[in-house]
Amino acid sequence: FRAVPDDGGLVDADEDKDIKTEASNDSWGNNNANDGRLLSPSPGSSASAGSNKSAAGASEEQQTLLAVLQFLRKNKLTESVEILRREAGLPEDSLEPKGADSLLSRVTASSTAGAQAPTKVAAGEDQPDVNVVLSAYSQQGDPALYEVYYSGLKRFIESVLDCHRAELSQVFYPLFVHMYLELVYNNHESEAKAFFEKFSGDQECYYEDDLRVLSSLTKKEHMRGNETLLDFRTSKFVLRISRDSYQLLKRHLQERQNNQIWNIIQEHLYIDIFDGMPRSKSQIDAMSGSLAGEAKREANKAKVYYGLLKEPEIELPLDDEDEEAENEEGKPKKKKPKKDSLGSKSKKQDPNAPSQNRIPLPELKDSDKLDKIMYMKEATKRIRLGPDNLPSICFYSFLNAYQGLTAVDFTDDSSLIAGGFADSTVRVWSVTPKKLRKVKSAADLNLIDKESDDVLERIMDEKTASESKILCGHSGPVYGISFSPDRNYLLSSSEDGTVRLWSLQTFTCLVGYKGHNYPVWDTQFSPHGYYFVSGGHDRVARLWATDHYQPLRMFSGHLADVTCTRFHPNSNYVATGSSDRTIRLWDVLNGNCVRIFTGHKGPIHALAFSPNGKFLASGATDGRVLLWDIGHGLMVGELKGHTDTIYSLRFSRDGEILASGSMDNTVRLWDATKAFDDLETDDFTAATGHIHLQDNSQELLLGTYMTKSTPVIHLHFTRRNLLLAAGAYNP
């Protein structure tokens, strides 16, 4: 929690209550350090320059004294309390500290237990106030010395053994950013600028974008609206360092003059120590890049049920039963129940699969069953892809879109294509010769014969047949589109903060789901229908059900916008990719974050689960596709080749080929079976999470296909493994 934001007031550098290493009270000190900042020791100076708080200098002094008073009282130093009160001339009740954010004060007030302070509001921040002040003391080195501290650390790290140097160099970036932010927060503008100029060039190249943002932040007010940076300040940057390297660092920093840096490190960094060999630079580079450092080991330890749900039994039409039985789990009616299946799927419960009723899923309607039968029929005619049997690619170019095409989706059976545009419309086209029709009006529906066989055709109004339909309703560019699996609904998410559900039978808008108040960057229906997930600028992803007007789950934890949301094939997990360069996997059942994947160096725009549910592929603005093993929580592959942002990823229907489309106007095909093939599960040093990525991108690349100046923003494999791609022609 944050304490009520209030500047802690002044202090003299040699006050005898300082240097109380607040390492133990990290959570408090950390958060309050934001707000309870002290100014540079300047005896007698008044309130901090540029302070937004309305409290005058005098009251800030009072706050400090109050805090001290509370502390003394807490430690039962009653005599000191009396003396201090008398000498300072404090009234019985103190001023109300003004909180800029009443919400936060409410939160903190409710969280702290009953305090014995005289005032109500001050009582609420009893604990934090003390810690605020005290930790602020301990934090406050002389700002001019920050450069000295940093250079000292730099010299030390450059002097250690090679094997440790790579690991310890990880400390540079977070330390640099935190020190810079502290200088800015405490209004030491000139020192901050000098510090930045001197050391920003030393940082890793992949932090360049962050550094550019930082360079524009020179005042405290600049930080206020930037939620990402505020989160960065309050969260701990995670570093994974081997025990030996850590000992080295600790020993050096605990020497007399390096205390300040040690405090800062303890405050802002979380060092996840592992026993084992120190990692090499390339290994570290592969995993680093995110805004919050790497993932702690415990973050990736929860059990994830990545298996697929059992397919339900369907009464198959008699003539096709023999064909279908191979592809179907469950026991076909005519055959004897077999223990080992005909295909590769086991009849017994997959230990890695969630139980059928782990989360409630809608039951299959008759139309769904018919759909599944169609699916199975198509599956038999599916082409088996492989390195020597590449799919054909059919590209759908949107002409005259004038760079306004922002989202595309295909239905699963590839019969409809929908495009979301920057002019806030959604357009649906029919890919097959069959035109789009609306359902007849109520009066006409009464007239038709309900018992006829083609009743589903008769309910359609022929007069409204057309190749495409336009759906208007949003008031901002449409950034995410998703068809429902049963082709009845279409979801669209837009910059206006709403997610809209459209009916594809009447081509009208049914519901507008309001929850995000900020642009919603992506939305997707669950593979089983009924649930959908959306993620937006407010850094959370929400899980909704079509019949609830409020979200069912909120997945909060990212430090920056959620740019991409995908369901796992078993609908029990949701993967979210974000601008903070991490991918998180959330459990739908309880909203917990079960996996954190770091390694990308840019915001993530594409995610794809493999059809068997075990692996996740992700693409970002850095042009790399990373492959992750969900069960172990490790990176298992890196596909280099694209030169620009990757906006779409898709596995083929059986998972043999991974197709990626990017802004560099190419579609690339990668050999997924080979990429996942060499994994020996025992080989993983899961304890340390060391990965040895082979640089085999070239071998895995099966083909590169250029388009004519058309960035590829969507990919879709038809049920027969034909690859469809879509993009807007951009000459």
Added chain:
Amino acid sequence: MSAPKTIPKDAQVMIQILKDMGITEYEPRVINQMLEFTYRYVTTIIEDAKIYATHAKKSNVDADDIKLAIQCRMDQSFTSPPPRDFLLEVARQKNQTPLPLIKPYTGPRLPPDRYCLTAPNYRLKSIQKKVSSSAGRISVPRLSVGAVSSRPSTPTLGTPSVQSVTTKVGTPVSLTGQRFTVQIPPLTINVFTFATPSTPAVSNVLINPSLIGSKNILITTNMVSQNTGGESLKRKHEDDDDYDAL
């Protein structure tokens, strides 16, 4: 017309800002956009500050007024998403409730009607304006549940001939009901045979011939398809326009 030889100073400043932020590729109109935004923002702030200064009975606008103006504007227009701890707290509460069970066989799963956009968003004004097309359709008011019924008419239709017809009948009674009600004057039967200029808008309007002859008729049709009638009007128009444009 020749472009000015020198770019105005403000535009140069904008170019410099873009360069400092590392943006190298941008359309030339971006400069104009930025200039416009800056001008609008600054004038709004200064105007607000003037108001605050006069309110505080000061003769000059000073820094405090500006600060206050900026702060108010920030809270109003440039809001930022909620802070992380708040989101975590809300998420924790929301994620504690178990996922609701799904009722089987319920048709389209939509939230309660109040939260849907499927209700008609118009009310028809008076019955005099009623006209029918040769197809025998007539506009009838479709009312949402619990709403007061209104007199049926459609704004798009209105021919004097109809007016005269209905006036013979007398003003229809406006009926209120809890269910969907429609009112059609009994004489509507005659109206059907009129050949009225039917615009495309009319032809899609709902009619239920079985309603003829009764004053208080229930239409128990699906909300969704009800709405089709009203909105399909607009949609049809758009489709036509679309075709023309192509």
